Amino acid sequence: MGMHLVAMQFIRIVEEVKTVDDLTAAMQAVTDELGFQYFALTHHVDVLAAEGAAIRLHNYPDRWADYYDRNALGVSDPVHRASHVTSVGFCWSRMAEMIPLTAEDRRVLAMGREEGIGEGFTVPAHVPGEARGSCSFASEAGRPIVVDLLPMAQLAGAFAFEGARRLWSQRGHLPKPPSPALTDRQRDCLLWAARGKTDWEISRILGVTEETVARHIKLACARYGVSKRTLLAIRALFDGTLTFTDIFRR
Amino acid sequence: MLHIMQPDARPAPDGVLRAMFAARKSVFVDLLKWDVPVIDGAYEVDQFDDAHATYLVLADSEEGHLASARLLPTTRPHILDSFYAGLCEEAPPRGDDVYEITRFCLDRELNARERRAARDTLVTALAGHALSAGIARYTAIAEMPWFQQILAFGWRCRPLGLPQVIGGTMLVALGIEIDADTPAQLAAAGILPSIDIPAARVAA
Numbered sequence: 001m002g003m004h005l006v007a008m009q010f011i012r013i014v015e016e017v018k019t020v021d022d023l024t025a026a027m028q029a030v031t032d033e034l035g036f037q038y039f040a041l042t043h044h045v046d047v048l049a050a051e052g053a054a055i056r057l058h059n060y061p062d063r064w065a066d067y068y069d070r071n072a073l074g075v076s077d078p079v080h081r082a083s084h085v086t087s088v089g090f091c092w093s094r095m096a097e098m099i100p101l102t103a104e105d106r107r108v109l110a111m112g113r114e115e116g117i118g119e120g121f122t123v124p125a126h127v128p129g130e131a132r133g134s135c136s137f138a139s140e141a142g143r144p145i146v147v148d149l150l151p152m153a154q155l156a157g158a159f160a161f162e163g164a165r166r167l168w169s170q171r172g173h174l175p176k177p178p179s180p181a182l183t184d185r186q187r188d189c190l191l192w193a194a195r196g197k198t199d200w201e202i203s204r205i206l207g208v209t210e211e212t213v214a215r216h217i218k219l220a221c222a223r224y225g226v227s228k229r230t231l232l233a234i235r236a237l238f239d240g241t242l243t244f245t246d247i248f249r250r
Numbered sequence: 251m252l253h254i255m256q257p258d259a260r261p262a263p264d265g266v267l268r269a270m271f272a273a274r275k276s277v278f279v280d281l282l283k284w285d286v287p288v289i290d291g292a293y294e295v296d297q298f299d300d301a302h303a304t305y306l307v308l309a310d311s312e313e314g315h316l317a318s319a320r321l322l323p324t325t326r327p328h329i330l331d332s333f334y335a336g337l338c339e340e341a342p343p344r345g346d347d348v349y350e351i352t353r354f355c356l357d358r359e360l361n362a363r364e365r366r367a368a369r370d371t372l373v374t375a376l377a378g379h380a381l382s383a384g385i386a387r388y389t390a391i392a393e394m395p396w397f398q399q400i401l402a403f404g405w406r407c408r409p410l411g412l413p414q415v416i417g418g419t420m421l422v423a424l425g426i427e428i429d430a431d432t433p434a435q436l437a438a439a440g441i442l443p444s445i446d447i448p449a450a451r452v453a454a
Contacts, residue, residue: 002339003412004339004409004411004412007409007412008408008409011408011409015406087393087394087395087420088394088413088415088420124395125398126395126398127398127399127402128362128366128399129362129366151412151413151414152412154394154412154413154420155409155412155413155422158394158397158398158401159401161398162398162401162402165402166404166439169439181363187361239362240362240363240365240366241361241362241363243362
């Protein structure tokens with residue numbers, strides 16, 4: 001059967017899935033078709049802290065999954081970080097070219113290999129305003145991946161993530177309520193703060209008093225329910241109130 | 251307000267179209283660096299912007315551009331069959347009730363919240379237009395991140411072939427089936443018109 005037909009069959013199944021078990025079975029089947037042994041469909045958040053609100057579906061060995069969750073690797077997993085710097089699927093062996101890997105990252109990857117997880121292919125999935133996510137397929141350590149099937153893995157990953165999103169939203173977790181809106185002036189102040197300017201510098205740039213700048217930022221923090229401007233900037237970047245392009249634009 | 255400009259109903263409000271071509275230049279040429287023609291250094295207009303194209307344009311009360319899309323009949327040369335037929339496993343879909351969505355454009359002046367509102371409104375309008383104009387299927391070409399968003403709209407969307415890297419970008423051709431269920435599918439995925447659209451004004 002041609003690759004496209006296999007992909008279409010999987011897509012039709014995913015469109016019809018009604019339960020997480022159905023989706024797991026479909027993922028298992030397509031993982032086999034793609035020549036992989038493992039799959040992981042997940043939001044990049046601390047899965048234990050999210051208490052079921054985050055998408056998470058996988059067939060990794062139990063021991064590895066437990067360790068992974070206990071150490072909240074969902075937020076720092078190098079695979080997830082790498083998937084944030086690209087828009088298309090990538091092989092894990094290319095990760096070192098994509099993001100700086102720390103000693104801890106290398107330890108986690110080595111540990112995954114010891115638990116039997118070898119090379120993998122991750123498809124990033126980002127729906128604006130929601131947590132980033134991805135769909136990964138992985139081979140048992142020592143087994144090569146079938147490069148010719150990767151375009152199909154790319155498509156399967158995109159539809160699998162959307163299928164999971166649909167299931168999880170029926171469980172009432174997605175989509176999230178709208179983020180708090182900042183006033184234009186609050187956003188301006190935050191933008192300059194995120195560019196590293198002090199309140200005094202921002203007051204010169206915007207032609208207002210330093211107190212006014214401080215008040216705008218304080219009110220913006222209140223709207224997001226955070227107490228630090230660093231966290232405010234991160235939340236605003238996350239929900240799209242600010243973009244990296246805004247911050248680095250000259 | 252939503253302006254629907256159809257081939258048999260010209261001329262359209264001048265300002266709305268001009269603002270759209272300027273917004274397209276800003277998005278596709280300046281931002282996305284597409285290699286497409288620019289007229290007078292200000293307007294992105296290509297060979298498919300002819301008497302056969304339909305435009306859906308969302309504009310504010312001063313004819314300022316918010317969002318827009320161009321629909322091309324698939325019974326005539328269009329982008330998928332002219333340049334990207336290789337993205338389709340079979341022949342590109344063609345028919346009186348099949349239109350290609352191209353130049354889906356959200357204005358760069360909008361902030362994240364407004365972009366989302368404009369996007370959702372335009373997507374809803376595309377479905378509404380299809381239903382009233384007898385269009386059963388849209389086709390389109392998308393880069394992968396945009397494709398993930400199109401899937402998240404909740405309508406019935408299928409790839410027409412496997413994704414391919416063309417000119418350094420991974421592209422996929424897709425088909426979107428539109429029927430009486432589509433508006434409810436969009437609504438279930440949270441895609442609702444949030445910019446006031448009175449009865450669609452068709453330029454007469």
